[in-house]
Every structure is written in C-alpha cells, then in structure tokens.
C-alpha cells in the first residue's frame with residue numbers, strides 16, 4: 001500500500017469553487033511602493049490576534065516575512081496544544097495558519113482585507129513539533145477582490161507539501177472593524193497609538 005497520501009498531485013483549480021477563479025478582466029496584484037522590503041519581518045497587525053499576536057497566549061504566534069512581488073513566507077511550529085488527533089495537528093488550526101499567512105499579504109498591497117472564502121487541501125498529516133514553512137502569494141485582483149494562494153511544507157521551504165489553500169479576500173475599510181467589533185476591544189485598540197499606526201500601515205488612503 002502506498003504511504004503517499006492521495007491528492008498531492010491533483011491540479012489545484014480542478015476542484016476549486018468557481019468563485020476562486022479570477023474573472024477575465026482581473027489584473028495582476030501590485031506591490032505597494034512603500035511595502036516592507038523582501039526579507040523584512042512584517043510584525044503583528046493586532047497584538048491579540050489568534051494568528052500573529054504576541055500578546056495572545058493561546059495563539060499561533062506566526063511571524064511572516066515579506067517576499068518578492070506580493071508574497072510572504074512564515075513559519076509555524078505545531079505545539080501539543082494544537083492537536084486534533086493524538087500527536088497530529090488539528091485541521092482547523094492548520095487552516096488558521098494558512099488564513100493568517102494569506103492575510104499578511106495585506107501588508108504588501110497596503111489594503112485592509114478580510115477572508116471571504118478559504119478552501120484548503122490537507123495533503124499530509126502534520127505531526128506535533130513539525131515546523132510548517134508557509135508561503136502565500138496574491139495572484140489576481142478584481143475590484144475589491146483579492147485572489148490568493150498558500151502552501152505549507154514540512155520541515156523546510158522545499159519539504160513535502162502538507163497543505164495548500166486558495167482564497168478570496170475582500171477589501172474593507174477600517175470602519176468594518178469599528179462597526180462590527182465588540183466595543184471594549186475597539187475602544188482599547190483606538191486608544192493604543194501603536195495599534196493605530198499598524199492600521200494606518202495597511203491603508204493607502206487612511
């Protein structure tokens with residue numbers, strides 16, 4: 001019996017929702033001229049974010065770095081608290097790591113965007129203590145819609161493919177959070193000059 005999980009070589013687009021295929025008039029994503037330089041750590045967009053916040057004790061503490069074009073890389077170490085099955089990462093946690101990596105592309109586009117749709121293939125089991133090497137890139141833009149893809153590889157950037165995702169992010173105004181977030185966290189964020197600075201860094205026209 002083969003030990004290679006099935007599905008690893010399936011062409012990605014064949015099984016994806018039509019909504020994840022950019023329309024014919026979509027344009028190539030444009031890296032903002034003030035985007036962080038390739039290799040630069042992007043930092044957290046919100047200290048309490050479950051994906052990247054350094055003040056979030058339960059979080060993944062993902063640290064993303066700018067890549068070339070509109071791409072990022074990130075590393076995620078799977079901890080015992082991330083288990084689903086014994087000794088294996090929970091799929092929802094892995095999807096979160098992909099989602100956060102894709103969200104980090106906003107730093108390079110300098111737009112604020114949220115996940116509208118995320119489709120994930122779990123190609124290989126991911127054991128506890130694995131280091132996942134994540135890579136995400138924006139592939140097309142159409143109006144407010146940002147089409148993007150990510151992969152997660154085991155042990156090194158060239159390691160076996162464990163995860164891949166395609167996603168649609170939708171550009172929003174900062175008001176999206178002010179209007180929808182719980183008032184106490186919104187008040188605290190708006191009173192924090194460092195948080196306001198981070199929010200501004202996403203926006204071309206704040």
Ligand SMILES: CCCCCCCCCCCC(=O)SCCNC(=O)CCNC(=O)[C@H](O)C(C)(C)COP(=O)(O)OP(=O)(O)OC[C@H]1O[C@@H](n2cnc3c(N)ncnc32)[C@H](O)[C@@H]1OP(=O)(O)O
Nearest residue numbers: 019045099100103112113114115116117143145170172199
């Ligand atoms: C302080 C700094 C913090 C910075 C914060 C950064 C946070 C990053 C965190 C990591 C990422 C996340 O987890 S973000 C959290 C998880 N995501 C969310 O909570 C989003 C919840 N959903 C929403 O709020 C909404 O549905 C939106 C914003 C996604 C879309 O609503 P809208 O603004 O009214 O726009 P709408 O007209 O519906 O959609 C615009 C276009 O996108 C398409 N579209 C929208 N959703 C979908 C969908 N699911 N599947 C297909 N297509 C979709 C529409 O068909 C339309 O296409 P067309 O007609 O134009 O062709």
